[in-house]
Amino acid sequence: MSRILDSGDIDRALKRIAHEIIERNQGISDLLLLGIPTRGAILSERLARVISSIEGGIPSGTLDVTLHRDDLRLRPPRPLSPTSIPSIGIEGKIVVLVDDVLYSGRTIRAALDALGEIGRPKSVQLAVLVDRGHRELPIRADFVGKNIPTSASEKVSVLLQEIDGQDGVDIEAAK
Amino acid sequence: MNHLLSVNDLSKEAAISLLTTARELGVVSEGGHKKLPTLRGRSVVNLFFEDSTRTRISFESAAKRLSADVINFSAKGSSVSKGESLKDTAQTLQAMGADAVVIRHGASGAAQRLADSGWISASVINAGDGTHEHPTQALLDAFTIAEKLEISNFEFTGLRVGIVGDILHSRVARSNVLLLQKLGAQVTLIAPPTLIPVGVHSWGVDVNFDFDSAVGNLDVVMMLRIQSERMNELFFPSAREYSRSYGLDKLRLDRMTARSIVMHPGPMNRGLEISADSADSQKSVVLSQVKNGVLVRMAVLYQLLSGASSL
Numbered sequence: 001m002s003r004i005l006d007s008g009d010i011d012r013a014l015k016r017i018a019h020e021i022i023e024r025n026q027g028i029s030d031l032l033l034l035g036i037p038t039r040g041a042i043l044s045e046r047l048a049r050v051i052s053s054i055e056g057g058i059p060s061g062t063l064d065v066t067l068h069r070d071d072l073r074l075r076p077p078r079p080l081s082p083t084s085i086p087s088i089g090i091e092g093k094i095v096v097l098v099d100d101v102l103y104s105g106r107t108i109r110a111a112l113d114a115l116g117e118i119g120r121p122k123s124v125q126l127a128v129l130v131d132r133g134h135r136e137l138p139i140r141a142d143f144v145g146k147n148i149p150t151s152a153s154e155k156v157s158v159l160l161q162e163i164d165g166q167d168g169v170d171i172e173a174a175k
Numbered sequence: 176m177n178h179l180l181s182v183n184d185l186s187k188e189a190a191i192s193l194l195t196t197a198r199e200l201g202v203v204s205e206g207g208h209k210k211l212p213t214l215r216g217r218s219v220v221n222l223f224f225e226d227s228t229r230t231r232i233s234f235e236s237a238a239k240r241l242s243a244d245v246i247n248f249s250a251k252g253s254s255v256s257k258g259e260s261l262k263d264t265a266q267t268l269q270a271m272g273a274d275a276v277v278i279r280h281g282a283s284g285a286a287q288r289l290a291d292s293g294w295i296s297a298s299v300i301n302a303g304d305g306t307h308e309h310p311t312q313a314l315l316d317a318f319t320i321a322e323k324l325e326i327s328n329f330e331f332t333g334l335r336v337g338i339v340g341d342i343l344h345s346r347v348a349r350s351n352v353l354l355l356q357k358l359g360a361q362v363t364l365i366a367p368p369t370l371i372p373v374g375v376h377s378w379g380v381d382v383n384f385d386f387d388s389a390v391g392n393l394d395v396v397m398m399l400r401i402q403s404e405r406m407n408e409l410f411f412p413s414a415r416e417y418s419r420s421y422g423l424d425k426l427r428l429d430r431m432t433a434r435s436i437v438m439h440p441g442p443m444n445r446g447l448e449i450s451a452d453s454a455d456s457q458k459s460v461v462l463s464q465v466k467n468g469v470l471v472r473m474a475v476l477y478q479l480l481s482g483a484s485s486l
Contacts, residue, residue: 064203077478
């Protein structure tokens, strides 16, 4: 197992992504962040704090995609995570989805479906901490903390203080 | 978990997980986006050998909100009235490719029989079997209690629940006693001695024959329906006498504590076990029970049908 991002790297990546989001959208008007549970939701909150410190308050919420996944029948039943959409809603807004690892792209497809059930945003962007490649769908991220070339047999784990007691991104070879 | 036949199939953790899932489903199915694609292509059969309105509609609505196909089967007007056995009916449904069978039957243990017999491979959900159990009713009652009394973690320690009425014949009472105790609540059964089952001392509940002495000390008063077919069996002298001793009237309602709630699984006999005042009061959560029933049944269907079938 080797550590590819430590706590400082994660902080710097989030700061850069925050600046990029503000730059791309020329400010934060009509912008809101939606994290995909579990770790995407935490990253989304951190990102919201960074953006708030630069540009002012930004609404942040969570979006559970479990009910829209296409692999439900391949695994044991998954528990649901909370969905909380900021009170301003997503209609006509720019939604930035936040997740920890971008891999097959299937979670993001599910998130786009889940979003479509709630309303019609003006546009949807995607921020991820790690992009490890191996896409199975035509989906890409707008903001990436770090691109990590991996083989499909490797395992990438994102650890966050709030859940795991420490910050870091590890990569592990297949057993 | 392949089937839901009894509350005893659920550990405390599994029950809380179901209730939490129901709450999340409540969040995502509100605000207009009511239909979820999760169980698309699965089919759910409602196999009802006894009359039912709300349970059948509730299961149907739950399945449809998760995009499952629903086939309704009621014994009246079916081959059952021509004498078809449960086995043949079940195998017919199996041949049609049912993924889940929701069964209500007048015989205690019918759901268990269907699940254990090897007749079908579908998941079996008990929607009431004789005087045995009705687990989804207990789940929706627990969900409603948590919602109304703002107990977000479903830990009911210290909560005082009174179940009033025909305990002897009530599958709702049996399932509720099991689940409420699992969650930590203290349950008191309130009924005339003739309507208390034999062996109730082994249930770990309090029994009180005097509703008036109990009503002021309860957080939840759960009224049970007096089934009209029991009226002639001499469990109590007359409907009016029952109503006077064990009905929830205005006087008893006024003696309940400020935050307490009144529940009823329905259908209500207004003027018998519950007065119109009580049924329509601020404390009555009957309609929330109906609404939450759909969420809880969605959670059960999600839990049983969404995962890999081998598990």
